[in-house]
Amino acid sequence: MMPRAFIILLDSFGIGATEDAPSADVGADTFRHIAEWCAAGKADKPGVRSGPLHIPNLLRLGLGEAAKISGGQAVEGLPPVTGSVLAKYGCAAEISPGKDTPSGHWEMTGVPLHTEWGYFSGESPTFPDKLLEAFIEENQLPGVLGNCHASGTDIIQKLGEEHQKTGRPIVYTSADSVFQIAAHEKSFGLDRLYDICQSARRLVDEYQIGRVIARPFLGEAGGVLPHRQSQRLFRLSSGADFAG
Numbered sequence: 193m194m195p196r197a198f199i200i201l202l203d204s205f206g207i208g209a210t211e212d213a214p215s216a217d218v219g220a221d222t223f224r225h226i227a228e229w230c231a232a233g234k235a236d237k238p239g240v241r242s243g244p245l246h247i248p249n250l251l252r253l254g255l256g257e258a259a260k261i262s263g264g265q266a267v268e269g270l271p272p273v274t275g276s277v278l279a280k281y282g283c284a285a286e287i288s289p290g291k292d293t294p295s296g297h298w299e300m301t302g303v304p305l306h307t308e309w310g311y312f313s314g315e316s317p318t319f320p321d322k323l324l325e326a327f328i329e330e331n332q333l334p335g336v337l338g339n340c341h342a343s344g345t346d347i348i349q350k351l352g353e354e355h356q357k358t359g360r361p362i363v364y365t366s367a368d369s370v371f372q373i374a375a376h377e378k379s380f381g382l383d384r385l386y387d388i389c390q391s392a393r394r395l396v397d398e399y400q401i402g403r404v405i406a407r408p409f410l411g412e413a414g415g416v417l418p419h420r421q422s423q424r425l426f427r428l429s430s431g432a433d434f435a436g
Contacts, residue, residue: 254281
């Protein structure tokens, strides 16, 4: 019987920039920056937390030592480790090109990518006219809202009311290789949202986009709420492969 391994992943929690960082992420080091902000009091929140970053268990597992290897120097602002480091530790750089989140997840389990993902422009409007025209026509939509890089929570708060009035879904992207569609579960319909995501999945294949994400939300004007439990990812596929 083969032994089991448990992978505990802190998504988007990096411990230093890699050699390809100059292309987009000079100075990237999430862990070090969090520790610095906490030590400087910039992360204090009344009733929630204050003072230096307090993660004794992670430090005893070697997180601080791994960050020291990666960054070439100790992380400032961390308290000393109580006792000795208990675990093996290290750091690694991806061999997969690009920065889409699943790339790192797949590589950790032995499936690196050897080709780059496609990404949408950081300018607004961000999506190609050809893509949106086909998306609107194929799904008989009155149009779309958004068409930009955005945080899902922010853009739903900003455009949720207009979406409910017009029936136009909210489309947006991020630094990842992704086409995201937000729509109200009741006024637009959850099944219809999933249907147009299936359509978008086919349409973005030629752009080598890794994921189409459905972002259903609930609530009324001024109080919309992303419903992440119903989020569904439509992954890169020649067909309609998806996981909910």
